[in-house]
Amino acid sequence: MSNVQWDESQPIVSIVDVHKSFGTLEVLKGVSIDVMKGEVICIIGPSGSGKSTLIRCINALNDIQGGSITVEGLEVHDPKLNKLELRKKVGMVFQQYNLFPHKTALENVMMAPIKVLKENKADVEKRARQLMAQVNLQGKEDSYPGELSGGQQQRVAIARSLAMNPDIMLFDEVTAALDPETVKEVLVAIKDLAQSGMTCILVTHEMGFAREIADHIYFTDRGVIVEHGPPATFFTEASDPRTREFLSQIL
Amino acid sequence: MLEAFSQYFVELADNYPRWNFIFFYEPRQWARIVKGLQYTLMLSFACVILSVIIGVVGAWLQNSPSKWVRRCVQGYIQFFRNTPPFVQLLFFYFALGQFTPSVTGPDGWTEVPIISNVGWAIISLSFFAGAFNVEIFRSGIEAVPESTQEAASALGFSRFQTYVEVVLPLAFRVSLPALNNNLVNLVKTTTQAIGIAVPELLYQCVSIWNDYPSALYPTMLLLFVSFIVLVGILVMGMSRWERATRIPGYGG
Numbered sequence: 001m002s003n004v005q006w007d008e009s010q011p012i013v014s015i016v017d018v019h020k021s022f023g024t025l026e027v028l029k030g031v032s033i034d035v036m037k038g039e040v041i042c043i044i045g046p047s048g049s050g051k052s053t054l055i056r057c058i059n060a061l062n063d064i065q066g067g068s069i070t071v072e073g074l075e076v077h078d079p080k081l082n083k084l085e086l087r088k089k090v091g092m093v094f095q096q097y098n099l100f101p102h103k104t105a106l107e108n109v110m111m112a113p114i115k116v117l118k119e120n121k122a123d124v125e126k127r128a129r130q131l132m133a134q135v136n137l138q139g140k141e142d143s144y145p146g147e148l149s150g151g152q153q154q155r156v157a158i159a160r161s162l163a164m165n166p167d168i169m170l171f172d173e174v175t176a177a178l179d180p181e182t183v184k185e186v187l188v189a190i191k192d193l194a195q196s197g198m199t200c201i202l203v204t205h206e207m208g209f210a211r212e213i214a215d216h217i218y219f220t221d222r223g224v225i226v227e228h229g230p231p232a233t234f235f236t237e238a239s240d241p242r243t244r245e246f247l248s249q250i251l
Numbered sequence: 252m253l254e255a256f257s258q259y260f261v262e263l264a265d266n267y268p269r270w271n272f273i274f275f276y277e278p279r280q281w282a283r284i285v286k287g288l289q290y291t292l293m294l295s296f297a298c299v300i301l302s303v304i305i306g307v308v309g310a311w312l313q314n315s316p317s318k319w320v321r322r323c324v325q326g327y328i329q330f331f332r333n334t335p336p337f338v339q340l341l342f343f344y345f346a347l348g349q350f351t352p353s354v355t356g357p358d359g360w361t362e363v364p365i366i367s368n369v370g371w372a373i374i375s376l377s378f379f380a381g382a383f384n385v386e387i388f389r390s391g392i393e394a395v396p397e398s399t400q401e402a403a404s405a406l407g408f409s410r411f412q413t414y415v416e417v418v419l420p421l422a423f424r425v426s427l428p429a430l431n432n433n434l435v436n437l438v439k440t441t442t443q444a445i446g447i448a449v450p451e452l453l454y455q456c457v458s459i460w461n462d463y464p465s466a467l468y469p470t471m472l473l474l475f476v477s478f479i480v481l482v483g484i485l486v487m488g489m490s491r492w493e494r495a496t497r498i499p500g501y502g503g
Contacts, residue, residue: 061401061405083407084407084409087405090405091405091406092402094398096396096398098399099402100399100402100417101399101501102420111406112406112407112408116407116408116412117407143499144498144499144501145501146499146500147499147500148500160406161405161406164406164407
């Protein structure tokens with residue numbers, strides 16, 4: 001992978017004309033998005049419009065049938081790609097947290113750097129404790145996921161992804177399963193991260209939040225991007241009728 | 252053996268001829284029981300360990316990307332689960348045993364097969380219980396959500412690492428009650444090794460009551476008590492393990 005040419009003037013994630021089908025059902029019908037380093041991108045749209053599928057294609061949890069996705073110049077769907085190279089660069093947080101229930105919060109955060117990156121345990125533990133503090137979970141290090149609230153679990157999941165020192169973070173509807181009271185604590189953690197310069201791609205239904213932190217918003221419907229723009233203009237000057245209808249129902 | 256203890260059973264046999272606890276006062280019979288217990292323990296221990304290993308490996312292979320590997324595992328399960336373990340034992344010893352090479356025995360001139368009857372008993376019983384263990388672990392693995400495994404792959408875990416670090420520890424906890432049952436059955440099934448003359452507890456007991464018919468009831472009583480204790484220890488160990496691996500806030 002040493003021959004990959006990429007520098008920061010090029011998009012860190014480049015999605016070009018991606019097509020994806022589940023059997024005969026075509027979910028993505030030619031989607032293209034460029035993301036620059038440090039940008040925060042929000043993908044919004046009605047259920048079933050393909051936004052979660054799209055974000056899962058970026059770290060190869062789903063394969064694609066056409067087009068290309070590159071991350072820092074790595075061709076994601078090249079069969080010869082070493083997936084570990086990709087997954088070191090891209091962290092992901094899921095709607096259902098998906099913590100490892102048999103490990104404590106701290107062990108969840110420490111596991112991947114120790115097992116996958118083979119890092120020194122003491123160093124990893126130090127970093128893991130810092131990350132737990134960063135997501136405001138000091139004192140919960142030794143709790144098991146089953147003993148934490150949804151919002152706390154989701155923040156552990158964020159810390160767990162960050163422990164791998166990714167360059168890009170993917171958030172797949174991370175607040176959709178949470179109680180309204182706990183949504184905010186997770187959004188605060190994401191906002192801190194976005195403001196620290198992390199490249200973030202979010203699929204979200206939190207319009208207010210998207211408006212606040214996004215550099216660019218994409219609206220998907222039935223497998224295509226129908227509208228996109230910076231939040232200032234996106235919410236007020238959307239020209240596409242489907243986008244306007246969607247926004248009027250939500251805002 | 253304690254003098255008074257033996258003396259009591261000598262008198263008991265005199266007064267009640269059907270209750271001749273001969274192994275409590277005749278050292279040669281006692282030695283038979285001890286030897287039988289040793290073999291039963293050894294068989295049980297070896298088969299429990301081997302069958303669990305077979306279960307873990309089989310369940311891993313059952314998820315193999317290769318269709319043929321999956322079919323082989325399925326064939327193995329069908330064969331060993333759907334045929335009687337006693338018939339399997341006889342088949343292994345009498346049919347397969349003919350094809351294994353022989354070596355010169357310890358006396359320097361007799362030919363003995365490379366795998367003894369004890370060896371065949373361990374192999375056959377382990378494969379028998381292993382087939383059930385594969386199914387038990389499979390159901391445990393299926394209880395681990397796909398999304399938890401996805402999270403592991405997103406963190407860079409390989410398929411094997413995900414299996415070892417995430418899937419197995421969770422599947423094991425789910426499987427323990429069913430595994431418990433199967434291992435209890437396995438320990439009891441070791442008595443069938445009598446069919447190929449493995450000198451385990453049942454074999455020794457039958458020998459004793461053939462030699463001394465008056466010892467029939469006491470010897471049967473001994474058999475029941477021995478297995479109740481043996482299985483009791485296993486069950487106690489398993490439930491202790493179950494408690495030790497319980498995750499706070501997870502499951503029941």
